Every structure is written in structure tokens, then in C-alpha cells.
Amino acid sequence: MPENLTPGDGQDLLARFKKAREQRDPDRMLELFAPDAEYRTDPFEPALTGHIALREHWNRLAADEVHVEFDAEHVWIAGRTVLASWHGAFTRGATGERVRQRGFSSIEVDPEGLIGRMRDWTLSRHVGSDSRHAHTPALGQAGEGPDG
Numbered sequence: 001m002p003e004n005l006t007p008g009d010g011q012d013l014l015a016r017f018k019k020a021r022e023q024r025d026p027d028r029m030l031e032l033f034a035p036d037a038e039y040r041t042d043p044f045e046p047a048l049t050g051h052i053a054l055r056e057h058w059n060r061l062a063a064d065e066v067h068v069e070f071d072a073e074h075v076w077i078a079g080r081t082v083l084a085s086w087h088g089a090f091t092r093g094a095t096g097e098r099v100r101q102r103g104f105s106s107i108e109v110d111p112e113g114l115i116g117r118m119r120d121w122t123l124s125r126h127v128g129s130d131s132r133h134a135h136t137p138a139l140g141q142a143g144e145g146p147d148g
Contacts, residue, residue: 096129
């Protein structure tokens, strides 16, 4: 892979990220990350490091979220770093709550073309309920279960 990325390289990476995110596919997502990659989902929380921590994160999202959307709005390249502003949305599977997000990502790409370090800054807002999602009460809630 060339020393510096091209704008097309950045867009291709984000297109693969979009596909993995929207399909809720942890395996496809992990194919984007180097084995020792660092991913910081929140600037105030510790980074997730390595495929085991990343798999746990993406498995949790795949289990908790449905009707996922992700679109990069603007993509910039600085050497081997992809910078992107983006927006997305998802539905919380347990509640049907619809959440919209806006964010910015800094993605450092290693010489093999894999994500070596990724940092996100994300704002999320509850925007209502998803009419496409049938909410099932959690165990223990009134009216649910064999005795409810």
C-alpha cells in the first residue's frame, strides 16, 4: 500500500465500515482492524485494544441494535489518517427507541491497509420510537412471562 492514502482509499474504507455496521456483522467489522488495533469509542473512556475487546464491543452492538444506518458525510485524508464526519441511526432492540447520531472519526491506517487506531466523538439523541420494531418487554415486566 502506498505511503499516503488517497481520498478513494478513505472512501473505500468507510464504505466497508458502513456495510459491516449496517449489516451488524462483527466478523466483517473485525476484518477492517489490525489484530492489535486500538478503538476509542469515547474520549473519556479507556480504549478497546485487540480483537477480543473489539469483538466483544461489536457483538454487543449487533445484539442490542437493529435498523442500523451509517453514512460518512465528509472524508479527508492526512497521510495515512482518514478523518470523517458522519451521521447514523439505530433502534434499541429491547425498547424500540430510535437513536440518531452525529460524529467525527479519526482512523489511522497501518501499512497493510487495516485500522491501527480509531477514535470517535459521538453525540446521540433519542428521537422517538421505531414503528418498524415490535417491542417485547424484558423479563420481569408486568404482563410478560407465563404468570403475567
